[in-house]
Amino acid sequence: PLIKSAYPLSEEFLDAYYSSLSYSVVVVQPLRYFSFFFCLAVDFANCGRGQLKFESGSTSDFRIDASGVVYAARDLELTGPASLTVQVNDIATKRRLLVLIPTLYKPKSQDLTEIMFPSRNADSQLKRMKRDWVIPPINVAENSRGPFPQELVRIRSDHDKNRSLRYSVTGPGADQPPTGIFIIDPISGELSVNKPLDREHIPNFHLRAHAVDLNGNQVENPIDIIINVIDMNDNRPEFTHQIWNGSVPEGSKPGTFVMTVTSVDKDDPKTFNGMLRYKILSQNPESPSSNMFTINNKTGGIITVAAGLDREKVSQYTLIIQATDMEGNPMYGLSNTATAVIKVTDINDNPPEFTAETFFGSVPENRVNVIVANLTVTDKDQPNTLAWNAVYKITGGDPTGSFSVPTDPTTNEGLVTVVKPIDYETSRTYVLTVEARNEVPLARGIHSPRQSTATVSIQVIDVNESPYFQPDPKLIKLEEGMLPESTLTTFTAQDPDRFMQQSIRYSKLADPANWLRIDPNTGRITTVAVLDRESPFVKNSLYNATFMASDNGEPPATGTGTLQIYLLDINDNAPKVFPQEAEICEKPEPNAVNITAVDGDLNPNAGPFAFELAHRPTDVRRNWTITRISGDYAQLRLKIGYLESGIYDLPIIITDSGNLPMSNTSYLRIKVCQCDPHGDCTDQQHIMAAGLGTGAIISILLCIIILLILVLMFVVWMKRRDKERQAKQLLIDPEDDVRDNILKYDEEGGGEEDQDYDLSQLQQPDTLEHDTIKPVGIRRMDERPLHPEPQYPMRSAAPHPGDIGDFINEGLKAADNDPTAPPYDSLLVFDYEGSGSTAGSLSSLNSSSSGGDQDYDYLNDWGPRFRKLADMYGGSDD
Numbered sequence: 001p002l003i004k005s006a007y008p009l010s011e012e013f014l015d016a017y018y019s020s021l022s023y024s025v026v027v028v029q030p031l032r033y034f035s036f037f038f039c040l041a042v043d044f045a046n047c048g049r050g051q052l053k054f055e056s057g058s059t060s061d062f063r064i065d066a067s068g069v070v071y072a073a074r075d076l077e078l079t080g081p082a083s084l085t086v087q088v089n090d091i092a093t094k095r096r097l098l099v100l101i102p103t104l105y106k107p108k109s110q111d112l113t114e115i116m117f118p119s120r121n122a123d124s125q126l127k128r129m130k131r132d133w134v135i136p137p138i139n140v141a142e143n144s145r146g147p148f149p150q151e152l153v154r155i156r157s158d159h160d161k162n163r164s165l166r167y168s169v170t171g172p173g174a175d176q177p178p179t180g181i182f183i184i185d186p187i188s189g190e191l192s193v194n195k196p197l198d199r200e201h202i203p204n205f206h207l208r209a210h211a212v213d214l215n216g217n218q219v220e221n222p223i224d225i226i227i228n229v230i231d232m233n234d235n236r237p238e239f240t241h242q243i244w245n246g247s248v249p250e251g252s253k254p255g256t257f258v259m260t261v262t263s264v265d266k267d268d269p270k271t272f273n274g275m276l277r278y279k280i281l282s283q284n285p286e287s288p289s290s291n292m293f294t295i296n297n298k299t300g301g302i303i304t305v306a307a308g309l310d311r312e313k314v315s316q317y318t319l320i321i322q323a324t325d326m327e328g329n330p331m332y333g334l335s336n337t338a339t340a341v342i343k344v345t346d347i348n349d350n351p352p353e354f355t356a357e358t359f360f361g362s363v364p365e366n367r368v369n370v371i372v373a374n375l376t377v378t379d380k381d382q383p384n385t386l387a388w389n390a391v392y393k394i395t396g397g398d399p400t401g402s403f404s405v406p407t408d409p410t411t412n413e414g415l416v417t418v419v420k421p422i423d424y425e426t427s428r429t430y431v432l433t434v435e436a437r438n439e440v441p442l443a444r445g446i447h448s449p450r451q452s453t454a455t456v457s458i459q460v461i462d463v464n465e466s467p468y469f470q471p472d473p474k475l476i477k478l479e480e481g482m483l484p485e486s487t488l489t490t491f492t493a494q495d496p497d498r499f500m501q502q503s504i505r506y507s508k509l510a511d512p513a514n515w516l517r518i519d520p521n522t523g524r525i526t527t528v529a530v531l532d533r534e535s536p537f538v539k540n541s542l543y544n545a546t547f548m549a550s551d552n553g554e555p556p557a558t559g560t561g562t563l564q565i566y567l568l569d570i571n572d573n574a575p576k577v578f579p580q581e582a583e584i585c586e587k588p589e590p591n592a593v594n595i596t597a598v599d600g601d602l603n604p605n606a607g608p609f610a611f612e613l614a615h616r617p618t619d620v621r622r623n624w625t626i627t628r629i630s631g632d633y634a635q636l637r638l639k640i641g642y643l644e645s646g647i648y649d650l651p652i653i654i655t656d657s658g659n660l661p662m663s664n665t666s667y668l669r670i671k672v673c674q675c676d677p678h679g680d681c682t683d684q685q686h687i688m689a690a691g692l693g694t695g696a697i698i699s700i701l702l703c704i705i706i707l708l709i710l711v712l713m714f715v716v717w718m719k720r721r722d723k724e725r726q727a728k729q730l731l732i733d734p735e736d737d738v739r740d741n742i743l744k745y746d747e748e749g750g751g752e753e754d755q756d757y758d759l760s761q762l763q764q765p766d767t768l769e770h771d772t773i774k775p776v777g778i779r780r781m782d783e784r785p786l787h788p789e790p791q792y793p794m795r796s797a798a799p800h801p802g803d804i805g806d807f808i809n810e811g812l813k814a815a816d817n818d819p820t821a822p823p824y825d826s827l828l829v830f831d832y833e834g835s836g837s838t839a840g841s842l843s844s845l846n847s848s849s850s851g852g853d854q855d856y857d858y859l860n861d862w863g864p865r866f867r868k869l870a871d872m873y874g875g876s877d878d
Contacts, residue, residue, distance in 0.1 A: 055087045117157040117211055117220035137226040142199040143234055149183060149192035152227070156189045157211040157220050164214055169225070171207040182207060182227070191225070199229040200266045231268035237276050237323040239263040239338035244321070247343045250311040251443060252304050258293065258342055261300040263323040277328025281320040281337065293319060293342070297328060302340060311344040312380050318342075348387035349443045350380035352412075352436040353451035361416060362459040365424040372458050375405065375414030377436050383412075386439040390414065395453075396433035403458075405434055416456055424462040425498050432456040464553035467493040467504050469561025473544075480533035480567040485526055488516070491563050492523040493549035502551040509560060510546035512537040516563075518547055525563065533567040534600040541567050541602075571658030573600035575609055577666040584638065585675035586645050592637035594629065595668065597654045605658040607632045614651035614665055624650060636668070647671050 055064070062084045063073045070084065115135055138152055155167055167189040173181040182205065184191045191209075205227040211220040239261065246259030267273035277297040283290055288308040295302050302319070319340040326333030354377050361373030381387040392405035392414035402420040407413070414434065422430075435453045442448065469491065476489050495502055505520045515529045525547075533541055543565040550558045575597040582593040599606035608631025613621050625639045636650070648670050655663040673681040859870035 114154045114156055117223060135223060135225055137228045139228050139230050140193055140197055141230040142197045142232050144196050149194045151190050151192045154188065154190050155184065155209045159219050165211050165219060166214065168210045169207045170210065171205065173205040174207055197229045199231045199268065200235060202229065204228045231271050231273050233267055233273040233326060233334060235266040236334040237263040237265045237325055237336045239323065239336060242338055244338060244340040246302065246340060247345050248304060248309060249347050250309045250344045251347055251349060252309055254305050254307055256304045258302040258304065259340065261302065261321050261338060261340055263336065265325050267325065272326045274325060275327045276323050276325055279322050281322050284318045285314060287314055292317065295321065309344050311346045311382065314344060316341065316343050346382035346385055346387050347443050348381060348438050348440050349446050351442055351446065351448045351452050352377040352379045352390045352438060353449060354436060354454040357454055359454060359456045361456065362461055363418055363422065364461040364463045366421045366463065366465060368418050368421055370418045371415050372418060373416040373456055375416065375434060375454060377412065389439045390436050391439055393435050394432055395435050397431045403432060422460050424460050425496060428460050430458040432458065462499065464500065464555065464557045465496045466557040466559040467495050467549040467551055468559045469493045469549065473562035473564045475564045475566060477566040477568060478531065479570055480531050481570055481572060482527055482531045484528055484530065488525045488527060490522065490524050491518065491547055491561060493559055493561060495551055497553065500553060502553050504549050504551050507548050509548040516545050531567055533569055534573055538567060543567060569602040569605055571601055571605035571656065571660055571662055574662040574664030575599040575654040575656045576664060577652050577654060577668050581669045583671045583673060583681060586643050586672045592635050593670065594633055594635050596633050599656050601658065606656055608657055610655040612653040614653055620650055643672050645673050
């Protein structure tokens with residue numbers, strides 16, 4: 001079989017007048033006459049090229065026919081490499097191509113290249129090893145089609161002449177993963193490859209050859225064998241991205257860099273198999289030219305080659321990029337494609353243009369932050385970019401800066417806005433000149449057209465404006481103490497509406513001390529009370545009053561003004577001692593107190609002050625003395641050596657320095673106390689002198705009153721509760737109320753005098769078994785029975801009468817008809833308004849004969865409260 005390996009040169013050489021190609025051919029020997037072994041064509045399937053003419057060199061061993069088939073000119077057996085030069089002439093293009101075909105012979109199996117182990121010197125015990133041979137690498141082409149195993153070299157040792165040896169190889173590809181690629185005949189030493197190799201997977205192998213005798217003893221040092229896998233063009237270029245995105249500004253000049261595309265090839269980059277070249281296959285759209293871009297065939301850099309990029313016409317280009325190995329040779333190279341998307345970015349090459357030459361608007365006077373007109377523009381640049389966003393500027397018609405034109409970020413419109421109040425009486429119409437520009441300057445060479453400037457006509461609407469006081473505030477100076485009904489000034493306002501005939505009325509808006517009055521028609525201000533500089537409404541001698549002016553427009557408008565009255569001080573306040581309380585030691589020295597005075601007036605109507613002790617009472621001057629220290633201070637001290645502890649009120653006469661001086665007698669409360677050596681009152685004195693303030697005393701009294709009220713309310717509630725409970729009892733004599741007496745012994749029994757009677761007889765009789773009767777003391781004596789007692793006659797419950805007398809009579813009749821009832825059970829009938837009692841009722845008090853047969857002497861044993869019953873029923877008939 002014939003194996004072809006082509007290594008074409010670059011396209012640049014092919015385009016030249018003289019070019020050459022080189023092929024490597026491996027042939028099987030011996031060659032017979034006219035045996036076909038090579039075809040100079042695109043592939044083996046098509047060897048004919050009608051447009052080419054082939055001519056062989058001067059060698060007598062090989063020939064080439066007109067179809068490009070190379071054959072042996074005679075029987076021959078190559079002993080080494082041979083070469084053949086072929087000249088190819090293209091009849092159509094007159095292009096000539098020289099092809100150099102070096103042939104590598106393949107010897108017979110018995111003629112394989114031998115690799116000998118380096119010999120060793122065995123003449124002496126000290127064996128001197130020769131330097132190891134450097135074995136040249138063995139080249140094996142990848143993707144070989146076989147047949148396999150394919151012999152590579154023969155390994156032998158010179159010791160195999162006198163004894164049998166065994167050969168082996170170790171290393172990756174032999175006995176290490178990936179195993180089984182290389183095998184060796186252990187007897188002949190022929191090293192063979194067992195399968196096709198892939199350079200992209202493993203580019204080379206490092207093996208070690210061994211020689212041992214039949215006993216396994218090493219007879220030679222191992223030698224290293226390197227096997228290089230020769231690259232074949234079996235991999236296409238692969239782009240790192242299938243779609244490449246780039247951009248270029250519109251209007252870019254030719255030669256502007258756009259982007260770079262890259263691809264990789266797994267083949268050896270040092271050979272033609274891995275040398276890539278790029279080219280542009282197509283451009284879409286082909287406007288304004290079909291060749292707007294070019295690509296560097298080696299680096300993949302894309303640049304512009306033509307002018308005319310306009311985003312407003314073509315915003316995006318799509319290029320199909322091809323990468324080909326074999327240095328871009330279209331005949332032998334492998335190719336792949338990718339897509340490059342190039343966006344044309346916007347530049348500011350289109351200025352904004354107004355949609356109209358003049359815009360109109362109106363605004364009421366004195367209104368601010370009002371949009372007067374909307375200015376609309378068009379811009380062909382990309383929306384919402386710096387080249388599209390409009391910026392508006394007023395270039396004329398607004399000398400006072402009353403308007404501004406901000407941009408609406410959504411619509412890109414200019415909003416003519418009033419930023420300062422406009423006065424109708426000053427100007428009724430404004431004509432503004434507005435210019436529109438972009439946020440970035442226009443591209444070089446682009447000028448703003450006339451449509452980038454527009455005029456805005458604004459009409460001012462007259463409204464009723466508020467009157468205003470002039471000046472505001474108005475300051476006047478007056479002496480305090482001015483009498484009522486005195487005229488101070490005239491405070492009037494002006495109406496800015498000169499074109500409206502309106503009248504103004506005045507009123508008072510704020511007068512903290514209610515000192516002033518204003519005439520509603522003239523604005524004349526008069527006093528209604530005495531002006532006092534020392535009033536709490538006066539701050540720093542300044543009194544402020546606010547007045548309002550109202551016109552009669554539609555709607556009415558009002559304005560306010562402030563009148564400031566600066567009150568000049570007069571001597572109308574007497575001085576007072578300060579502080580008003582002080583402490584002094586009864587003994588020893590020092591026992592003096594420094595005092596001063598306070599005066600509501602200002603200098604010179606205040607200090608310096610004169611201090612003097614009053615003549616009354618007489619003991620003041622006898623016990624105390626006062627000495628002036630300065631114009632504002634004096635010193636008070638004890639005149640006697642000892643004064644009893646206590647609190648003393650000293651009258652002191654103080655006179656100010658006014659033009660008409662004013663005097664005042666004020667009292668200084670001095671606490672005389674025992675002092676420690678440092679001149680301070682002792683703690684005991686402080687404790688004794690300590691007292692509660694007025695607030696603390698009032699709080700304590702309030703707490704006591706609240707506590708008493710709570711106790712009183714609790715007592716009233718308890719009494720009301722007792723009355724409600726007593727209202728349910730029978731209206732009988734408390735001494736005859738048997739139930740009440742029983743209730744008093746509800747828990748602990750009776751008193752000491754009646755602890756000897758049996759309380760169990762006070763319980764209602766029943767028919768229950770004795771072991772089921774509730775023990776004494778568990779149930780109340782007047783408690784309703786919880787079980788039926790059928791042995792007693794049942795009687796209906798007494799109806800609730802409207803009259804208490806009828807109610808008692810009904811109870812007496814029931815008791816007369818029930819002679820077996822104990823004397824206390826009928827009381828339970830009136831207490832419990834239920835179905836009646838099963839016990840017998842008390843005999844009628846009026847029918848003594850009905851109970852005459854009974855013995856009631858046992859009632860004397862129940863205690864003093866039942867003795868009356870015993871006397872009533874147990875006594876004689878009289």
